[in-house]
Amino acid sequence: MKAYLSAFRMRWKMEVQYRGAVVGGVACQVLFGLILVALYRALYRGRPQSMPLSAITTYVWLQQAFFRMLLSSDPELMDKIRTGGIAYDLCRPLQLYGYYYVRIMAQKMVGSLLRAIPMLAFAALLPEGWGISLPASWPALAVSVCGVALGLLCVSALENISMGFTMRTLDFRGVMALMNLVMTTLSGNILPLTLFPDAWQKVITLLPYAQLLDTPIRLYTGEYALARAPGALAVQAAWTVLLILMGMLLWQRNQRRLIVQGG
Amino acid sequence: MHPPFAARLRSTPIIYRVTGGLSIFFGKPLTEEEKYGKLFFLALSLLLNLYGGTMSYIAVENLCKTFTVRKKREKGKLLREKTVIQALDSVSFSIERGELVGYIGPNGAGKSTTVKILSGILTPDGGSALVGGRVPWKERKAHVRHIGVVFGQRSQLWWDVPIVDSFSLLKDIYRIPEADYKKRLDRLTGALGLEELLRTPLRLLSLGQRMRAELCGSLLHGPELLFLDEPTIGLDAVSKLALRDFLQKENREKGTTILLTTHDMEDIAALCPRVMVLGHGRKLFDGALPDLLSRYDTERVMTVRCDALPPLPEGCRAQREGDAYKIVYHPDENRTADLISLLHQSVPIRELTVQGQNVDHLIAAMYREMDL
Amino acid sequence: MDTVKLYLRSMKMQLKCQMQYPASFFLQTLAQFVMEAGELLAVILIVDRFESLNQWGAGDLYFFFGLMSVTFYLTECFGRGVTGAFPSMVRSGQVDTLLLRPRGVLTQVMCWAMDPRRFACIAVGTAALILGSRMAAVRWTVLKALALAEAIVLGGVMILGLFLIEGIFVIHSVKSVELVNGLTYGGRSACEYPIDVYPRPLRVLFTVAAPFALVLQVPAAYILGKPLYGWPGWTAFVCPLAGLVSFGTFYALFQRAMRFYRSTGS
Numbered sequence: 001m002k003a004y005l006s007a008f009r010m011r012w013k014m015e016v017q018y019r020g021a022v023v024g025g026v027a028c029q030v031l032f033g034l035i036l037v038a039l040y041r042a043l044y045r046g047r048p049q050s051m052p053l054s055a056i057t058t059y060v061w062l063q064q065a066f067f068r069m070l071l072s073s074d075p076e077l078m079d080k081i082r083t084g085g086i087a088y089d090l091c092r093p094l095q096l097y098g099y100y101y102v103r104i105m106a107q108k109m110v111g112s113l114l115r116a117i118p119m120l121a122f123a124a125l126l127p128e129g130w131g132i133s134l135p136a137s138w139p140a141l142a143v144s145v146c147g148v149a150l151g152l153l154c155v156s157a158l159e160n161i162s163m164g165f166t167m168r169t170l171d172f173r174g175v176m177a178l179m180n181l182v183m184t185t186l187s188g189n190i191l192p193l194t195l196f197p198d199a200w201q202k203v204i205t206l207l208p209y210a211q212l213l214d215t216p217i218r219l220y221t222g223e224y225a226l227a228r229a230p231g232a233l234a235v236q237a238a239w240t241v242l243l244i245l246m247g248m249l250l251w252q253r254n255q256r257r258l259i260v261q262g263g
Numbered sequence: 264m265h266p267p268f269a270a271r272l273r274s275t276p277i278i279y280r281v282t283g284g285l286s287i288f289f290g291k292p293l294t295e296e297e298k299y300g301k302l303f304f305l306a307l308s309l310l311l312n313l314y315g316g317t318m319s320y321i322a323v324e325n326l327c328k329t330f331t332v333r334k335k336r337e338k339g340k341l342l343r344e345k346t347v348i349q350a351l352d353s354v355s356f357s358i359e360r361g362e363l364v365g366y367i368g369p370n371g372a373g374k375s376t377t378v379k380i381l382s383g384i385l386t387p388d389g390g391s392a393l394v395g396g397r398v399p400w401k402e403r404k405a406h407v408r409h410i411g412v413v414f415g416q417r418s419q420l421w422w423d424v425p426i427v428d429s430f431s432l433l434k435d436i437y438r439i440p441e442a443d444y445k446k447r448l449d450r451l452t453g454a455l456g457l458e459e460l461l462r463t464p465l466r467l468l469s470l471g472q473r474m475r476a477e478l479c480g481s482l483l484h485g486p487e488l489l490f491l492d493e494p495t496i497g498l499d500a501v502s503k504l505a506l507r508d509f510l511q512k513e514n515r516e517k518g519t520t521i522l523l524t525t526h527d528m529e530d531i532a533a534l535c536p537r538v539m540v541l542g543h544g545r546k547l548f549d550g551a552l553p554d555l556l557s558r559y560d561t562e563r564v565m566t567v568r569c570d571a572l573p574p575l576p577e578g579c580r581a582q583r584e585g586d587a588y589k590i591v592y593h594p595d596e597n598r599t600a601d602l603i604s605l606l607h608q609s610v611p612i613r614e615l616t617v618q619g620q621n622v623d624h625l626i627a628a629m630y631r632e633m634d635l
Numbered sequence: 636m637d638t639v640k641l642y643l644r645s646m647k648m649q650l651k652c653q654m655q656y657p658a659s660f661f662l663q664t665l666a667q668f669v670m671e672a673g674e675l676l677a678v679i680l681i682v683d684r685f686e687s688l689n690q691w692g693a694g695d696l697y698f699f700f701g702l703m704s705v706t707f708y709l710t711e712c713f714g715r716g717v718t719g720a721f722p723s724m725v726r727s728g729q730v731d732t733l734l735l736r737p738r739g740v741l742t743q744v745m746c747w748a749m750d751p752r753r754f755a756c757i758a759v760g761t762a763a764l765i766l767g768s769r770m771a772a773v774r775w776t777v778l779k780a781l782a783l784a785e786a787i788v789l790g791g792v793m794i795l796g797l798f799l800i801e802g803i804f805v806i807h808s809v810k811s812v813e814l815v816n817g818l819t820y821g822g823r824s825a826c827e828y829p830i831d832v833y834p835r836p837l838r839v840l841f842t843v844a845a846p847f848a849l850v851l852q853v854p855a856a857y858i859l860g861k862p863l864y865g866w867p868g869w870t871a872f873v874c875p876l877a878g879l880v881s882f883g884t885f886y887a888l889f890q891r892a893m894r895f896y897r898s899t900g901s
Binding site: 273330331378379382383384385386400403405407408410412417419421423428432434436437438465492 | 637639641644645648651652657728729732735736738739743841859870894897898899900
């Protein structure tokens, strides 16, 4: 518990130091959000859909706000792997797994909260059909917050697995790039999953990537009715647990094949 | 005559050599006036040549440079505090072709600032500097073609690539003709012992090997002037000696002017007949190293292997170390010969050595006195 | 001309360097391919659901996407040094090394980092172009081909200018460098779709500040036979020159930034 708090505090200090970067980043994301919303508005003018426009715009803004959560966030660890410093740490793989898990989670949480709050504030001020709309109901909000929390746990587990792979292949750029792009596509960042063909959605929503943001967002907008909530959260939790177990297994096996790339 | 003007004329010899010479010998002067006009040009060009020839290779006058550093924002204040650092405060010196000059001073004295300005990277705030008749920061590309710079802590070659590939890229960058390149490469790799390392990437070389590769890379385009910034830092004794040897040969055989910035006093003592000391942005000394040290060389250490010491005159401090005594004294107050005869008369001496203080101690004393 | 030779030599060396780790290279190229294919997929899915966007049909949308993709990634492929390597070189002081060589700083930076992995993206973009032109039943003429070439070349020049902004910001120690990305990459994402669907502020932004619309979309619209805003045909050849203007502006700012760097050191 203490480790968790200290990781959190350290990360917070770091992010606050680079205030300018955060401001720039938020402005950048806001611009992206506006562009996407404008695009979907134009599309909807031509051919209105069953789903209300406001649901789509809400989706877009929530995705953009929490984008930081999806990004691969620990270049330090990558460097450590590349230069071989990780070899010393690998002597106790499970503890190490826990440590890095918490670290990654802290990074994502702080990074996304710092940016999400101003962004969502801005989006809330936009007029209807442009910005974010209110949640379907208070319980829906509560449930979606749980969903985001679970999503955070899930994505941290995913990232830990990709770290594990990096340790095996000692090639971080390729794996990271592949992970990032799969993540962003299938989590609904490039195109809201709700706009995917219905047949595809059935499959994609079962994948772990959709559990990160898509599920919480749909809970928020009420597309997943409250009755479905426990089921959706359960799927998230199940994937999270599975991914954590896979990650632990991978790190443990890495210990056996220790490859040290000296400098 | 205004130096830059003369320098500019001198650096374009075509103009006045053609007007002076050819017009006399190939043009037929039509009138008396024209004939005198051409003679005048010839005389003028000869004068300028003479004058230009007497100018120093590097001429620095009243060079000034300040940096503004912004500190972290303090609580309660709106703007960040700025401190102005005077890196160079009216520094002047001149260096002739073929000199080997050492440049020393404590950290932050302004040594690397001087080197950066003379290599054309940095623009000064005041004063003038001419290298080979050019203003370094104004004619950067032309100037840089004739100089080489080696940084002890930063690499200028490509990291992942065999050094021979780095060299061939440098050949393209500096537009070195193929024949010259081959000749110089052979000579330098031979002199620096790089033949077997040519196919190795830079990242796999040891520090000493890396420094040799850097030196090779910086001399490929045959520069007339070489700046070295802490080249022997981190090197083992053998590499240091080899490097000094190489620099000396380069200076003697090719006439390369070398400006060496270093903290290693052994380098200076071994290589540089002339030394400049910089402190707080000002030049504090410019001359031969022995002259510099003689001012601070006030103590001697006499090491005597004997059983006991007689009572020593005032001003001598004695200390027992192992089976010998170390006596520290000032030769002005107590002459060495007197001390030796005193000891010789009192006790049987097994061994006796007299040394001056370590060069680093002397430099530290100098810094203390100059308040650096 | 020896600048071109230098550039070719550097590229060869870069390639050799990257090929040292063939597996990694292959994986990264694959990642690029999948990423761009993913973007194209987004367009395809949008077309599938919405069928058209104002007066623009499916083929038109693929064409716009393809043109932007090809131009942007061609520039990134050859100019990666400006956007990736240069800012970090400024921070680490390595720019001094560049200043010690008898070549322009920009020349050297462009020689520094070529990114052959981007070829995968260019391939996807080309496929989209071809697909789009087929579906929109474009009747190709020499003039239209010229317009396309001009758009790609001048588009590349303009994007290179935008890449310079990040370096300029870093030199002047501006903290919020990310803002620049909004203009460059935001412009790329936005102008994958025809600009007349966006509201006025965005349109102005991407016509004046980062003239993607003028350089790429006016010629594209001309080729597709549906001129943007109904402008006459010759604008398709004149408007891309805005790319030169844009580059010129940023290049001048870059020179000024270099002068600033040289007076304040690192």
